[in-house]
Amino acid sequence: MALQQTVEQTVTGLGYDLVEIERSAGGLLRITIDLPWSPEAASQTPVYVTVEDCEKVTRQLQFALEVEDVDYRRLEVSSPGLDRPLRNEQDFVRFAGEIIDITLKSPMGAAAGGLVSANRKKFRGTLERVESAEVPAQWQIVWRDEPAVKPGQKISKKRVPAPLQVLGFTLDELREARLAPIVDFKGRASSQEAPSA
Template sequence: MNWQEAVEKTVTGLGYDLVDCERTPAGLVRVYIDKLPELALAGGLIDVEDCERVTRQLQYLLEVEACPYERLEVSSPGLDRPLKKSADYARFVGEEIEISLRMPFQGRKKYQGVLAVAPAAEAAKIEVEGAAESAPVAAWRIVFNDGKADQALDFALEEIREARLVPVVSFKGRGVKPESAKKPKRAKAESKDDKVDGGPDQ
């Protein structure tokens, strides 16, 4: 098990969704967490206490796994949440997203529009939280306007270099309360070089 798999196992074991994790050449380990989909849909937001709880466990994990690092940051993914895995796409169908393709299509790589399920994927399966469930997730569609009419582009995850939610400025549509737009709170973790960030969430 590599360090990323260990981080994911720890985060999910604590009852959170691991959105992304990375380690920089300078020794910074950055981890983004979110509430599980059912809690997020009910209005649950990541706060400082959630980040502190995960930070404490990850500090112990990284020490046990002998994973060298200088600093650890745990935070919410923010309003422009990245979409990394199939379960992320399934969760945000109907939301506006921005994608960047690995290879250009019709002369462009970036598209912004509404995420939908590609018709060809209706009978596909996805592994969600370790269990295979029937879900239309083999391929996805983004519906956008080219300035003349609505267009649709179907794509597979392997074709995507990066995908993110488009922030909802009005803080409506993803259950975000207005107060979540305030400046993120920051709290120091147990190590002086570690920090947690309960920034704005979806």
């Protein structure tokens, strides 16, 4: 049985979602798990993967990988963390409204229309779903190209904010998408568009 299949069967059998499998130098096998999500559960208080969850999956995986004779030196099972990868349509539905980082497979080129660099492939913005009669489900990110604010710098209230920019995309056009790892130690900030990456 292939590694992907063995890990996926074990993780889902224990009631978790498999987010990522990564093999690293030195024989490290890194498995990222998350709790299952459904639109109905979205309104409830979020629940996160605990150390006990990771221990439970680790014990079961060690047994399954030994039975399947998978070669590895060290096994690491963890939660997705702040920069969780978005891999499928359900991930995008789940995290609509969040700030994400995306990397396109190819640069913007002529489609940029002079609004952004034609060579640009990386963007950071708020994820939104767009539904229309022509396109059943498409995604877009919305951002402002604001200059970075230095610590302690005062911002004039008269300063005109940079215009909002929008980039529409399909999942096939993405090389990678992740939640933006934004930490606010002062508590929840008001929802504002993040500057581009």
